[in-house]
Amino acid sequence: MNENIIYSINGPVVTVRDTNAFSMMEMVYVGHKRLIGEVISIHKEATTIQVYETTTGLKPGEPVQPTGGPLCALLGPGILSNIFDGIERPLLDIEKASGAFIGEGLNIPMLDEQKLWDVTVTAQVGQTLSGGEIYATCPETALIEHRAMVPPDLTGEVIYAAENGQYNLNGVLVKLRDANGQVHNLTLCQKWPIRIPRPVKQRLPITKPLITGQRVIDALFPIAKGGTAAIPGGFGTGKTMTQHQLAKWCDADIIVYVGCGERGNEMTQVLEEFSELIDPKSGKPLTARTVLIANTSNMPVAAREASIYTGITLAEYYRDMGYHVAIMADSTSRWAEALREISGRLEEMPAEEGFPAYLPSRISQFYERAGDMVTNCGKEGSVSIIGAVSPQGADFSEPVTQNTKRFVRCFWALDKSLAYARHYPAINWNTSYSEYLDDLEKWYSKNVDRNFFKRRQEIAALLLEENKLMEIVKLIGSDVLPDDQKLIIEIARVIRVGFLQQNAYHKDDTYVPLLKQLKMMEVILYLYFQARSLVIKGIPVSSITETGLFDSVVKMKYDIPNDQLERFNEYYKEIDQKLGALK
Ligand SMILES: Nc1ncnc2c1ncn2[C@@H]1O[C@H](COP(=O)(O)OP(=O)(O)OP(=O)(O)O)[C@@H](O)[C@H]1O
Numbered sequence: 204m205n206e207n208i209i210y211s212i213n214g215p216v217v218t219v220r221d222t223n224a225f226s227m228m229e230m231v232y233v234g235h236k237r238l239i240g241e242v243i244s245i246h247k248e249a250t251t252i253q254v255y256e257t258t259t260g261l262k263p264g265e266p267v268q269p270t271g272g273p274l275c276a277l278l279g280p281g282i283l284s285n286i287f288d289g290i291e292r293p294l295l296d297i298e299k300a301s302g303a304f305i306g307e308g309l310n311i312p313m314l315d316e317q318k319l320w321d322v323t324v325t326a327q328v329g330q331t332l333s334g335g336e337i338y339a340t341c342p343e344t345a346l347i348e349h350r351a352m353v354p355p356d357l358t359g360e361v362i363y364a365a366e367n368g369q370y371n372l373n374g375v376l377v378k379l380r381d382a383n384g385q386v387h388n389l390t391l392c393q394k395w396p397i398r399i400p401r402p403v404k405q406r407l408p409i410t411k412p413l414i415t416g417q418r419v420i421d422a423l424f425p426i427a428k429g430g431t432a433a434i435p436g437g438f439g440t441g442k443t444m445t446q447h448q449l450a451k452w453c454d455a456d457i458i459v460y461v462g463c464g465e466r467g468n469e470m471t472q473v474l475e476e477f478s479e480l481i482d483p484k485s486g487k488p489l490t491a492r493t494v495l496i497a498n499t500s501n502m503p504v505a506a507r508e509a510s511i512y513t514g515i516t517l518a519e520y521y522r523d524m525g526y527h528v529a530i531m532a533d534s535t536s537r538w539a540e541a542l543r544e545i546s547g548r549l550e551e552m553p554a555e556e557g558f559p560a561y562l563p564s565r566i567s568q569f570y571e572r573a574g575d576m577v578t579n580c581g582k583e584g585s586v587s588i589i590g591a592v593s594p595q596g597a598d599f600s601e602p603v604t605q606n607t608k609r610f611v612r613c614f615w616a617l618d619k620s621l622a623y624a625r626h627y628p629a630i631n632w633n634t635s636y637s638e639y640l641d642d643l644e645k646w647y648s649k650n651v652d653r654n655f656f657k658r659r660q661e662i663a664a665l666l667l668e669e670n671k672l673m674e675i676v677k678l679i680g681s682d683v684l685p686d687d688q689k690l691i692i693e694i695a696r697v698i699r700v701g702f703l704q705q706n707a708y709h710k711d712d713t714y715v716p717l718l719k720q721l722k723m724m725e726v727i728l729y730l731y732f733q734a735r736s737l738v739i740k741g742i743p744v745s746s747i748t749e750t751g752l753f754d755s756v757v758k759m760k761y762d763i764p765n766d767q768l769e770r771f772n773e774y775y776k777e778i779d780q781k782l783g784a785l786k
């Protein structure tokens with residue numbers, strides 16, 4: 204009797220009695236509709252499968268067919284500018300084929316197989332090529348050259364190299380004969396199991412920032428290329444907005460944006476906004492360097508679990524070509540909830556708040572795939588990971604936030620009261636941190652200014668000082684403070700409102716180059732030190748504030764366009780003149 208048939212169905216989880224036909228993590232086809240599934244456990248009595256498509260209508264007795272391999276991503280040109288679901292099915296093509304809802308088991312290729320690419324074959328007959336080495340290139344978008352690489356586990360001699368010309372995804376470009384004499388046809392695409400990190404030659408020490416143009420990040424809590432960051436925040440505090448800002452403006456070559464369990468309209472918005480937005484460096488649309496993975500709240504939960512791995516696999520693939528890639532996941536909490544739901548259906552022993560005991564290891568495995576690397580083709584490439592976390596009730600002590608905190612090195616804590624006061628980005632400067640400061644100091648010093656870090660430290664110290672003073676002010680009010688402390692409170696306000704607050708909707712303020720960030724800090728600090736020398740001489744803070752200097756400095760972010768930095772000199776003149784009059 205054929206036992207390869209469905210025995211039970213529980214939401215996205217299906218069991219089969221047969222335990223010999225399948226192997227762990229194998230991809231399978233479930234039911235007559237051939238829904239895509241993955242083997243997640245094999246016990247004495249049954250094999251358990253999670254199904255990535257909706258199981259509505261599926262019946263016991265329907266067949267389950269093994270495929271012999273794990274769940275893979277298809278890697279090749281056509282990924283960029285595209286939008287996929289959690290298992291890399293192209294959503295726009297599916298929509299065309301089946302209407303607005305994803306038809307189950309629709310056999311639509313992950314990447315366009317018809318499209319012709321302008322291929323330059325770089326490999327030569329007689330050459331030995333090994334895993335990761337590049338044998339052909341083609342322009343994938345206006346911004347990105349696609350580089351076809353030998354699959355990681357293969358080495359051999361080139362016995363055939365095609366002419367340059369137009370090829371589709373499956374056209375044979377190179378034939379490689381391995382040590383056993385077996386010949387492998389190399390095309391523009393390859394497969395890779397999404398749960399296994401792609402190999403690299405070497406991990407490099409962290410030395411370069413991922414520049415975001417967001418002042419509170421670049422100046423106070425910078426993230427590195429190849430680094431990791433979490434954006435925890437309660438409902439509506441600006442997680443998605445921050446992720447969007449980074450996706451638009453950060454200086455990665457490629458953006459992988461994973462919308463994980465969030466609202467569907469947010470993904471449409473990303474698509475629309477990005478196709479209108481122009482990359483400041485190249486003048487081309489931002490979609491030319493972006494791939495979206497959307498597993499929104501109305502899509503099957505198991506595919507949400509997979510979407511994170513699909514995303515990071517695509518990111519690693521472009522890293523291997525020698526690109527700097529940034530991946531944003533919004534929100535990893537919804538991903539963790541998918542883990543919890545599946546774990547619950549498997550009747551696993553729950554740990555904290557019902558999450559499975561392997562939650563920490565899954566989170567760490569994800570963030571470990573970040574890094575600045577020497578790839579197998581000898582180039583440098585990096586993957587930076589930025590994950591949003593949405594703890595219920597903004598309670599940062601819950602397991603997803605806490606475990607994420609263990610494995611990331613930047614923590615940009617969004618604060619409800621800041622968001623409520625419309626202080627955006629609502630990144631709380633007292634509870635956020637970056638552990639990359641020591642790694643990045645040299646880069647800022649060499650590439651921006653010798654004093655950048657000194658200035659940032661002075662700014663951070665003033666904010667810290669204000670925080671301490673506010674404890675006193677809360678108790679007894681600010682009137683009793685001596686004038687030098689009142690001045691700190693005044694200047695800290697300038698830092699908060701004039702520097703940390705940044706308006707994502709303002710044409711100049713939405714992205715601010717590092718040099719402008721430095722010049723803003725310098726003006727603020729100049730005002731502070733000049734004012735302090737007056738206070739020391741006994742001039743009251745009130746007469747300093749009456750000059751209007753503080754308010755004028757607060758507005759410099761809007762008053763000085765990003766390409767007219769010489770105008771900062773006007774502020775020094777104004778400060779000297781107005782404070783000089785008080786002496
Ligand atoms: N940097 C910013 N500049 C201007 N407005 C902002 C900024 N960040 C957030 N906002 C405002 O806050 C609103 C909510 O932000 P967002 O949708 O990003 O929050 P969220 O944390 O993702 O919420 P949810 O918990 O619902 O996912 C935005 O619609 C926007 O009006």
Ligand SMILES: [Mg+2]
Pocket residue numbers: 442443444465
């Ligand atoms: Mg959101």
